[in-house]
Amino acid sequence: MVIDRPPQLSPPPPAVLPLPVRPDAGRFLVLLGVFVCAACGLVYELELVALASYLIGDSVTQASVVLSLMVFAMGVGSLLAKRLRCRAAVGFGVLELALALVGGCSAVVLYASFAWLGESRTVLVAFSLAIGVLIGAEIPLLMSLIQRISRRDAEGTVADLFAADYVGALVGGLAFPFLLLPWLGQLTSGLLTGAVNALVGGGLVLWLFRRDLTARSRIWLLLANALVLALLATATVLVGDFEEAARRALYGDRVRVAVQTGVQEVVLTGDGSGPPDLFLDGRLRVSGRDEYRYHEALVHPAMNGRHRRVLILGGGDGLAAREALRYPDVESVTIVELDPWVVRLARTDRALAALNDHAYEDPRVRVVTADAFAWLREPGSGVPGAYDVVLADLPDPAATEGGKFYSQEFYGLVAGILAPKGRLAVHAGPLEGRRRAYWTAEATLRAAGYGTSPYRVGTGGPAAGSGGSGGSGGFNEDFQTLGAGSAPDDWGLLLAASGGRAPRLALGPDAPVLRSLTDADLLADAWDAERTRLTGLPPSTLVHPRYTG
Secondary structure, three states: OOOOOOOOOOOOOOOOOOOOOOHHHHHHHHHHHHHHHHHHHHHHHHHHHHHHHHHHOOHHHHHHHHHHHHHHHHHHHHHHHHHHHHHHHHHHHHHHHHHHHHHHHHHHHHHHHHHHHOOOHHHHHHHHHHHHHHHHOHHHHHHHHHHOOOOOOHHHHHHHHHHHHHHHHHHHHHHHHHHHHHHHHHHHHHHHHHHHHHHHHHHHHHHHOHHHOOHHHHHHHHHHHHHHHHHHHHHHHHHHHHHHHHHHHHHOOOEEEEEEOOOOEEEEEOOOOOOOEEEEOOEEEEEOOOHHHHHHHHHHHHHOOOOOEEEEEEOOOOHHHHHHOOOOOOOEEEEEEOOHHHHHHHHHOHHHHHHOOOHHHOOOEEEEEOOHHHHHHOOOOOOOOOEEEEEEEOOOOOOHHHHHHHOHHHHHHHHHHEEEEEEEEEEOOOOOOOHHHHHHHHHHHHHOOEEEEEEEEEOOOOOOOOOOEOEOOOOOOOHHHHOOOOOOOEEEEEEEEEOOOOOOOOOOOOOOOOOOOOHHHHHHHHHHHHOOOOOOOOOOOOOOOOOOO
């Protein structure tokens, strides 16, 4: 006997919400809200990536950590949002307020943890997960709300939502580097983005979906929205004082110059009468107490031979130029520096200009404002054989953003402008703790056709550094670990010559009297480096960088 089963009934669709506007206009307003919220969400992501790269270093790693954690958390947020669909309007209102507060304050909290606690990785992970969960929960709730506005096909609704979401992400992604960051800075742009997020999300719920809220829910959402906006506004007003306090925590009370250029943050400390310390993006680049140890070791071995024309890649602080200009027969010194503000400071600051012996007042010095890699590629940047000596006073290779300056392609470009018997001196980061990165740089030079003479120099003191940007030498590439005023135990240097023959590591007969370096020191320095040698390392290229922090 066949028993007829009753038909399975689907739950009735939710009732269409009564709106203060026509359904088509309501649908458009929801999509507009999706657009704005998506733009804000991407700004939060980029804020974390940019600030983490600045504070921790290694931009590729930080971007990978932030983005992968956020995408994972977005999936978790989408699952959690299913529990809120029965009260989609109030759920979305609470969600946007939480996202505005967490995302807007994320950069401030991350910077505070770095300045006062010396630890920012845990905070970075926590904010990446929290923001990802909140962003992931947005679309399911918006899907529920927009379906209650008009009964269009689900496929079309999904397409519209994702189109608005992706276009908003595009606008936020372009606005952050080209508008928000240069005009407002990292902290203020995050706070103002949070305020926009709260206004749009709260306004959408409290006005468009107000009839779907109970009177109590409306009051609580209104008060919560006012509180979040008040907190973000207060933080925006006080952000200048906060940055000053954080700067004192990082650099001490002797900050004389602090400016965010178009390239980096430049901070100069000291009392103005003695040798200054220069920090770029939170990392110690110049220590006035013993910077001469590094600059003498970088410059003078390379000057053993013909040295009429000298090229300095980086070194905007003028300290490498100071050493090169001590040779009377030097005819020209060309400095290629990315950040013109560093050059301006080295020219005009009394203490820093005294430290570089007023190198920029010497008529033999010419400054080119450019990225060193890009400049070498430009037609006319240097005819073949144009320079007898090239000094690469560039960022540590272990910092990913500086890896291109230690690639086989970069060294090939340098070889094109070196004179037949010219020399190239390279700062390749500390050997202590970063031996693999140092010997990878040496292997890359050999792969590019150079002969190399490795050597290392001890700091001889508690702090050291040198300076420029992207274009600029660097010592303390792990500022978070080492702390302000400290530096690695040594500097790893490489002297190279084209043609595959290792150059002689010695001072020239016309070398001036040096404070920290003799031929005997160089022999000992070469032995200290050689006993740490790693063999069989592949060269680093642009498409396959081999350096790790």
